[in-house]
Amino acid sequence: MDVLIVLSHPERKSFNGALFDTAVETLTAAGHAVITSDLYRLDFDPVSSRANFKQQKNPDYFKPQLEEMHAAETGSFASELEAEIRKLEAADLVVFQFPLWWFGLPAILKGWVDRVFAMGRAYGSGRIYERGFFRGKRALLSLTTGGFQSSYVVGGEEGDIRGILRPIHRGIFQFTGFDVLAPNIVYGPVRVEEPQRRQWLNQWAQRLRSIESELPIEVGQYA
Numbered sequence: 001m002d003v004l005i006v007l008s009h010p011e012r013k014s015f016n017g018a019l020f021d022t023a024v025e026t027l028t029a030a031g032h033a034v035i036t037s038d039l040y041r042l043d044f045d046p047v048s049s050r051a052n053f054k055q056q057k058n059p060d061y062f063k064p065q066l067e068e069m070h071a072a073e074t075g076s077f078a079s080e081l082e083a084e085i086r087k088l089e090a091a092d093l094v095v096f097q098f099p100l101w102w103f104g105l106p107a108i109l110k111g112w113v114d115r116v117f118a119m120g121r122a123y124g125s126g127r128i129y130e131r132g133f134f135r136g137k138r139a140l141l142s143l144t145t146g147g148f149q150s151s152y153v154v155g156g157e158e159g160d161i162r163g164i165l166r167p168i169h170r171g172i173f174q175f176t177g178f179d180v181l182a183p184n185i186v187y188g189p190v191r192v193e194e195p196q197r198r199q200w201l202n203q204w205a206q207r208l209r210s211i212e213s214e215l216p217i218e219v220g221q222y223a
């Protein structure tokens with residue numbers, strides 16, 4: 001498989017960084033072609049703006065989706081954005097590696113989605129969900145939390161983690177046609193001793209060795 005792993009963590013020596021390294025090493029050793037986007041080290045600009053485009057269809061009134069369609073037709077996305085879109089298009093499996101921030105994606109990663117999942121390249125003209133551009137491809141969230149696993153359940157203090165992740169699973173991945181694999185969630189890595197963290201890294205590696213044969217999960221819709 002061609003695998004794209006997108007890392008979003010400001011500290012390269014973080015536990016997220018270790019999960020990222022584990023994925024790169026394991027998938028490469030298993031014979032997959034791994035490409036990466038380490039967003040902080042790329043100094044990726046997460047702000048979607050006119051700078052997304054080399055030229056604009058309407059310079060007087062900025063309407064992002066119309067400009068995206070125009071850029072898709074004319075090949076005029078800014079080069080650093082075009083490079084990221086091509087990585088996404090080439091991937092059979094996309095992995096997001098990030099710490100849960102405010103119950104969602106860190107801003108740099110959310111902004112990567114805002115810019116890279118562009119109309120005309122990732123969705124549009126009726127190509128959504130089962131007819132999405134990325135049908136046949138798979139996506140997986142690998143995340144860490146500060147909170148305990150026991151609080152991320154129905155009735156727990158934070159609530160069901162599946163509900164918290166649904167906007168990403170449903171509104172980003174399934175919307176654009178991806179099948180969703182079960183998330184890899186490490187709860188509270190900072191709260192345990194190093195042997196436990198090493199064990200979690202080993203479990204992640206073990207799972208990744210057979211990721212090609214995993215089946216997608218049911219995500220469900222909003223109530």
Ligand SMILES: Cc1cc2nc3c(=O)[nH]c(=O)nc-3n(C[C@H](O)[C@H](O)[C@H](O)COP(=O)(O)OP(=O)(O)OC[C@H]3O[C@@H](n4cnc5c(N)ncnc54)[C@H](O)[C@@H]3O)c2cc1C
Nearest residue numbers: 014015016018099100101102103144145146147189190197
């Ligand atoms: C803005 C913001 C919003 C947040 N919102 C939420 C929220 O909504 N919900 C929530 O639950 N939490 C939230 N948090 C907490 C956050 O999710 C956690 O702090 C984060 O997930 C922990 O992961 P980390 O990679 O940053 O851990 P780190 O602190 O980097 O790592 C934990 C430990 O692992 C060690 N480590 C690194 N590499 C290895 C290795 N190879 N082997 C063994 N150990 C290693 C590190 O040295 C460290 O001691 C928020 C934090 C911020 C800053």
